Amino acid sequence: MAILDRTDEGAIARLTLDSPGNLNALSDAMLAELQAALAGLAADPKIRVVTLSGTGKAFCAGHDLKEMQQGRQAEDGGRAYFADLFARCTAVMTAIRNLPQPVIAAPHGIATAAGCQLVASCDMAVAAHGTRFGVNGVNIGLFCSTPMVALSRNIPRKQAFEMLTTGQFIDTARALDLGLINRAVPEDDLQAETMQLAETVASKLGSAVRVGKRAFYEQLEMGLDDAYAHTGAVMVENMLDRDTDEGINAFLGKRSPDWTQ
Template identity: 70%
Template structure:
């Protein structure tokens, strides 16, 4: 366990805290590796019945680390191999969450954008603080959120998902609850306590029943998840190689308007 991802166990509930507030808890290469390693440990830990996932600092998670992604373009292939590997690793981490024997609850505050919104959608349940905003807003910088789309479209009605993906618009916590992205919305000061109460309620149930039920739930509702991630990842790699996407991300990082011609 590194300082990048903190784990605190209290009874049968483990809390994972993404601890990179300076980068808005971006899903960097290191963060993805830390999440993968800890999910693997949790999956083999019979003492833990429920997992809470949250972010340190002002936000839950702002998605992929765009600076790392841009740096990947320095390779002779302009980043194709890196992007292919990145989206495969991200998809693997996202799929580990429903595959865990324990229910995973996201405690969300601030913003959850792009792959951060994907992370919320990948969790079994989510509690959001009032004022939290959710978006799959990559289209605003020229990168359609193809892989986040997989989890999002399995959580919310397809027309809502498509609107979010094509407009890049944010929805607030209340709207997120209305469309099924989160289970409940609570005052910001009550987020930790309310999430803990939900976790303890689930943890108090028969562990074997919850574990077999979780597996059955995901098996029957998302039979094509892996195929969808493979397809979406390839689309995202192609998208990352576009000149306008490169310009869009560069403009975003430089805090200027993109020159898309």
């Protein structure tokens, strides 16, 4: 039985975590499914935007703690398993960032620990009212060090550190204020609002958005001068794209563009 569902609606791929029995935890099986799905999407030129949601009561409750405890039964106490687990989880999070298409998370219920990391790793997020976000591993003695990487790149450092060291949850109003999510909507409207945002992005020139997503993250890691030099070069290549030329001519001619991509 599949625990990750993919449904395509035009140029939008909807990924749904479908393991409600363990609150869509990032089990070994779920991580494998996500990695395979993301690899497939990266090679799919028809898809321009990806959404990520979950079934049941929660978006994602983080790692599967029962599975992790079973890993301790190995002769090394679980060292090799844990190292491999966190490496596989990191590979999924970085695959989202490196995916050519923008990814929009649509959390509801709870997004905790690696589940919160999943939201923070996506390019945008539309959350249902009442969703709670937390990096609460510290409450059971496990500091959320890998979730910290994505979280601290989304929200101010002092607020991130407070969440990490207190294990306290924040609500959608606070998450919106801090910049962890783009908007909060009634849960009944979550799918429609997420799809509306996805459709808006999908209506743009796909090649331009793909180039722009890559450049967005590249320039964030650079100093100011290097960032301008890099993005200037990116814009030159973008301008030389046949479809960009067509888009500008269409705008000047007050008509719809005839894009090939």
